[in-house]
Amino acid sequence: MPTGAPSGVYKDEIKIYIEADVVLPKFAEVGNAVGALMGKGIKRIEIMLKPVREKKRKRLFFYPGGREEFSLYDDAIEYAKNLGHRLIIDYMEEAGLDKSNIKIDMHKNDINLNEGTNVPVETTLTFIGVGTSESEK
Structure with a gap:
């Protein structure tokens, strides 16, 4: 699952479609921001x-x-x-x-x-x- 600011919003909906547990990494909401700054x-x-x-x-x-x-x-x-x-x-x-x-x-x-x-x-x-x-x- 992609990480970034909106990832947590879609967690429950995606869980329904893939019939699996969805686990987001710690600090996923800032993953893209850090990548933009450092990468x-x-x-x-x-x-x-x-x-x-x-x-x-x-x-x-x-x-x-x-x-x-x-x-x-x-x-x-x-x-x-x-x-x-x-x-x-x-x-x-x-x-x-x-x-x-x-x-x-x-x-x-x-x-x-x-x-x-x-x-x-x-x-x-x-x-x-x-x-x-x-x-x-």
Whole structure:
């Protein structure tokens, strides 16, 4: 069972579903808070680009919280890279981690139906950010 502030609230309900004793560790209600102060923050974001079949070829760009349209694939990719990094940094800073202690990796996955085409039918950019507190350094 996950620990953290709300864990105790769900203890009796979970017990019914799993037909077992549920035991929470001592100080479980502050487990996540201690982890946030002393440990690492991790955030994963996926941004997907897909073509739209219209008279004007456009790329739809889906990301957590929104959608954009671009005429050029390269413009969409560049914007996605910047947005992915910005979303990770914003999340980590909101969690109290310093920007200088955040490492972000990006993986690009293209799906092509026809070899030799320059523009894939779908592109997914996956960003994984890991932030550490000063005490972890």
